[in-house]
Amino acid sequence: MRIDAHHHLWDLNAVSYPWLMERGAVRFFGDPTPIQRDYLIDEFRADADWFDGSVHIQVGAADPCDEAAWVQKVADANADWPMTQVVFCDVTADDLDGQLDRFQTLSTVRGVRQIVGRAPGEDAKTGTNGLLADPRFAEGLRRAGARGLSFDLQLIPDLYSDMARVLDHAPETAIALCHCGSPTDRSAAGHAAWAEALRLLSERPQVTCKLSGLGMFDHDWTVETIRPFVETCLDQFGPTRCMFGSNFPVDSLYSDYAILLSAMRQIVPADMHEAVFGATAAAFYRMGV
Structure with missing residues (x-):
């Protein structure tokens, strides 16, 4: 099974997305205006027609x-398209167990x-970085993992060190590192610093890396330009701990799906394709269970 391990859908008549529909806002990933419209399963499946299933x-x-x-x-309603999902939950909440139930x-x-870090400017405003100093965050991660739930982790390189210490308090919780850890500095020096810091996460066996979101x-x-980052992740995590995610429709702001997939298939060695484009995600997200 080929699996896109990271994408979004939205029906603006069914669910409210305040961040998406804020007029005139420019986010860290750019101007969201082109994606301020429905993005439904049929369009996604047409985009992702090389795949057999996905993770929302x-x-x-x-x-x-x-x-x-x-x-x-x-x-x-789409039983022929296996799709699992990762939901939002504030793992520091007093009613965490009730929410998870x-x-x-x-x-x-x-x-x-629960996003820890998006980009330096936005994080300074939202205060999400403070999660890493909150003992309830580590405890919430541990409790989610005890239920068999994984945690999708989005953060920036400045936070890797603090996050690594948090993970040591929840070693049994499976972690999916979103978007290669959001390497924000794409210079040669930035790549070197990011790659060194990334080892704080890749050396922890509970962490699997998503090759996604590099256009942001x-x-x-x-x-x-993306090759060094993909190759570093493959080198540090290995193919059985790396999985492809399109991050569509957000990454549709920078390219179409076919171009993105072609680029990733060129960069990932052929003998790693089975794992990176399917098997890793199927195991991590228990597809077919």
Whole structure:
């Protein structure tokens, strides 16, 4: 099975996404205006027609339960397209167990996500970095893992060191590092510093890396500009701990799906394709269970 391990869907009539529909806003990944429209399963499947299934990742809905229930309905209505999902959950919440109980009534739920870091400017405003100093965050990670739920981790390189210490308090929780860890500095020196810092995460066997989202900090990317970052992830994590994700429709701001997939297939060695484009995600997200 070939699996896109990181994408989003949205029906603007079914679920509210305040961040997406804010007029005039420019986000760290650019101007969202072109994606301020429905992106539904049929369009995604047409984009991702090389694949056989996918993993839907929460995307900042006003009500995470509404989003999760809607994704479940989409999955149920498309039984020929295996799709699991990662939901939003504040793992520091006092009612964490109650939230997880509700989410786990949905058969597609495999993990949770709570963004730690998006980009330096935005994180300074939102204060999400403070999660790493909150002992409830590490405890929440541990409790999610004890239920068999994974955690999708989005953060920037400045936070790797603190995050590594947090992970040591929840060693049994499977972690999916989103977007290659969001390497923000694409210079040669930036790559070297990111690669060195990345070892703090890659040396922890509970962490699997998503080869995704590299266009968010390099809007004019080419095969050669993203190659060093993909190859470093493959070198540090190995193919059985790397999985491809399109990050569509966000990454549609920078290229179409076919161009993105072609680039990644060129960079990833042929003997790693089975793992990176399917088997790793199938095992991590328990596809077919």
